[in-house]
Amino acid sequence: MRYVVGLINKYDAGKFPKDLKEMGIGRVIQLASNENPYPPPEEVIEAVKKEVLWINRYPHPEYRDLKEKIAEYCKVDYGMISIGSGAMDILKVIADVLLEPFDKVVVPMPSYSYYTFVSMLRDAGVEEVIFEGYRVNVESLSGKLVFLCSPNNPTGNTVDEKTVRDACENFEYVVLDEAYAEFAGKSFVKLLDEYENLIILRTFSKYFGLAGMRVGYSLSNESIAEAIEKIRSPFAISPLAAKAAEVALDNLDYYERVRRKIVTLREKMRRELENYYYVYPSEANFLLFKHDRENLVDEFLKRGIILRDVTGLRGLEGNHVRVTVGREGEVEIFLEVLREINED
Structure with a gap:
């Protein structure tokens, strides 16, 4: 077991809102962990x-x-x-x-x-x-x-x-x-x-x-x-x-309504992201995109938005970021920052 533990890196779950607040960042939007952003019924x-x-x-x-x-x-x-x-x-x-x-x-x-x-x-x-x-x-x-x-x-x-x-x-x-x-x-x-x-x-x-x-x-x-x-x-x-x-499981109608919102917002995010990057086909509550900018994830972090940097994952050549679909207001802020970063 000592040999195996020496070979294995600790699982990296990425950054969390608490991490950014400790950095002095006020408004934080978590778009990194593929969570459902809507509260349960x-x-x-x-x-x-x-x-x-x-x-x-x-x-x-x-x-x-x-x-x-x-x-x-x-x-x-x-x-x-x-x-x-x-x-x-x-x-x-x-x-x-x-x-x-x-x-x-x-x-x-x-x-x-x-x-x-x-x-x-x-x-x-x-x-x-x-x-x-x-x-x-x-x-x-x-x-x-x-x-x-x-x-x-x-x-x-x-x-x-x-x-x-x-x-x-x-x-x-x-x-x-x-x-x-x-x-x-x-x-x-x-x-x-x-x-x-x-x-x-x-x-x-x-x-x-x-x-x-x-x-x-x-x-x-x-x-x-x-x-x-x-x-x-x-x-x-x-x-x-x-x-x-x-x-x-007794409230499936509620979750279906939430699912439809998430899918609609996912496609809105896709259309905007495709103006700047290659976006992978997705049927989930997140999108993966490939980019050629330096420190892109850090640029979003400075503005209080947490994305998941998956650059280096086997099978992905080049810089890749995964973004979770957030709530309507969170998606709007993400898209504003996206435009700001890419149109400077």
Whole structure:
């Protein structure tokens, strides 16, 4: 383990509003973490307030009520669901369940670096295969495990059904990260009926706007789900977080209205960004763009806007920035600063 830890860099989550306020910057707009910028519905807030009265007690370790809601939402059997403290927690538990030292893990890039991180912690042999624009083709690849992401972070595009099927045919296990699937309106949950080796990862952090609550889940065949449930923390989610997720699933109409706003604003941002930079196709709540300016992220930071600099990520040649879709006023300020910087 000492050897592995020496090879792995600490996960970099980027800057947060508190960091800028400590720098003396007043107005701060966070457009770096792919959060849903809109608050949850009032029903969720009220449910959490009531649940506070019970925080002196442990939650039921099986999270039955939440799993029943997820089963209904995803149209899967109850036994196919595993729960975790955010998608990152589930990813680590999945790696612990599936991987042995020297197992071959394929990570198409550019994508989420945490896939490599959790695999290396298991001493797996990681092969990062670059696909320009994350146009993934796994027909000629094989191994113990492959990670796919749809919509992909940071490019924002989705993979097609053939790619998922090819992965399931060629690899012993497939983890498909659908953290942003609701924004795209595309999911491969139906393939769980056909492929016993497919594991789909979901979260309440993005579409449902509960990033601070840390609620993630996976969908898989019952034997894999049982294994994940066995080794995860027995009280992985706080009772407040579980209740928030349950009530969020009772308010799908609210989240659909928010989704439409976000998609409309995303396309507005795209049209303006394309006046200056190359913008990648996106079906998520963020955009990736390539630029040739020096210190672009710092220029935005000086003006109180936090963007995610992904320059240097394997598979991205040149300078790249990811920007999350904010609320209407935040988007207007971002676009004003964008014009100011590029038209000086």
